[in-house]
Amino acid sequence: MSVLIKNGRIVTAVDDYRADIFINGSQVALIGKDLAIDADKRIDASGKLVIPGGVDPHTHLELPFGGTTTSDTFETGTRTYLRGLWEAWWPRRAEFERLKIDSTLWRMSGQRPANHPQRRLAALAQMVRLWPKIRALADRAEPGGIHEFFAKLKDDYWDFHYTVTSKTAARRMALVGESRVTEMLANVFLPLAIIRDEACWTDFKKLRAPLTNQRVEVAALRLFGEGARKQEFLKSVALQQGLLQIYEDFCLRDASDCAQCPFPRQLAKW
Numbered sequence: 162m163s164v165l166i167k168n169g170r171i172v173t174a175v176d177d178y179r180a181d182i183f184i185n186g187s188q189v190a191l192i193g194k195d196l197a198i199d200a201d202k203r204i205d206a207s208g209k210l211v212i213p214g215g216v217d218p219h220t221h222l223e224l225p226f227g228g229t230t231t232s233d234t235f236e237t238g239t240r241t242y243l244r245g246l247w248e249a250w251w252p253r254r255a256e257f258e259r260l261k262i263d264s265t266l267w268r269m270s271g272q273r274p275a276n277h278p279q280r281r282l283a284a285l286a287q288m289v290r291l292w293p294k295i296r297a298l299a300d301r302a303e304p305g306g307i308h309e310f311f312a313k314l315k316d317d318y319w320d321f322h323y324t325v326t327s328k329t330a331a332r333r334m335a336l337v338g339e340s341r342v343t344e345m346l347a348n349v350f351l352p353l354a355i356i357r358d359e360a361c362w363t364d365f366k367k368l369r370a371p372l373t374n375q376r377v378e379v380a381a382l383r384l385f386g387e388g389a390r391k392q393e394f395l396k397s398v399a400l401q402q403g404l405l406q407i408y409e410d411f412c413l414r415d416a417s418d419c420a421q422c423p424f425p426r427q428l429a430k431w
Contacts (some may be wrong), residue, residue, distance in 0.1 A: 162184070162201045169206030176294070182211060222329050235329060243325060274323040275334050283319040284336040302354030302361055304368065311337045336410045339401055340371045347398045368398035375396055380404040380412055381418060 166182040173191070181196040182189060191198070220239040224231040233241070267278060288295060291416075298307050312335065320333045347368060354361040373395050383402055385391040394400040411424040
């Protein structure tokens with residue numbers, strides 16, 4: 162059975178707009194304005210709210226409250242979550258088979274807990290779900306708005322779990338941390354914006370770097386020693402990008418070739 166809901170006000174966690182919704186069977190097949198589609202049933206939702214669910218999906222696992230404990234245990238809550246994922250994935254598995262990543266390529270150890278690949282996939286799933294919003298953010302290319310969006314990105318399960326087998330964390334963890342958002346600004350959002358408008362380069366130069374890495378530190382140390390210039394370069398995302406390029410083009414992993422480094426000669430030619 163198909164249903165066409167017309168002229169409703171659609172309200173989600175991130176959007177509020179008027180549009181039509183076409184439901185085919187048990188799935189929302191299309192959302193858009195003035196849909197001209199034949200359906201078994203038509204509903205006029207003029208003046209009404211259309212929301213994506215009337216059941217609160219939030220749950221507490223093994224939570225003591227009022228002298229009792231919530232019925233969902235860690236095990237039953239995790240099994241329910243995985244069952245929901247499986248039922249959503251199974252009907253579409255053949256469609257995405259060609260995109261499967263071989264299991265030998267996954268690295269599950271040596272990561273900070275919040276950066277576990279399972280959490281990264283959960284964050285990516287939320288980003289795909291909100292892709293129109295991300296496209297709009299990319300078009301505007303406002304660093305503050307992008308940081309705000311990712312700070313509010315949530316998943317009821319993964320906000321409190323490191324992996325599918327970990328215990329529930331006491332405090333919420335960001336799906337995408339501040340340093341990762343800065344990396345996306347530097348490597349995706351702002352480069353695309355600069356192609357459209359070179360004035361966006363100003364925003365790129367203003368980005369502050371919350372973290373460094375060994376390659377950046379090595380390049381800065383070899384160029385500037387332990388002086389103030391080194392710290393200045395390490396605090397800027399744009400300058401860090403330059404240091405990374407210098408490291409990749411000219412530096413070895415030890416200082417054995419610094420005396421013969423071709424970088425000063427290259428600078429003289431510029």
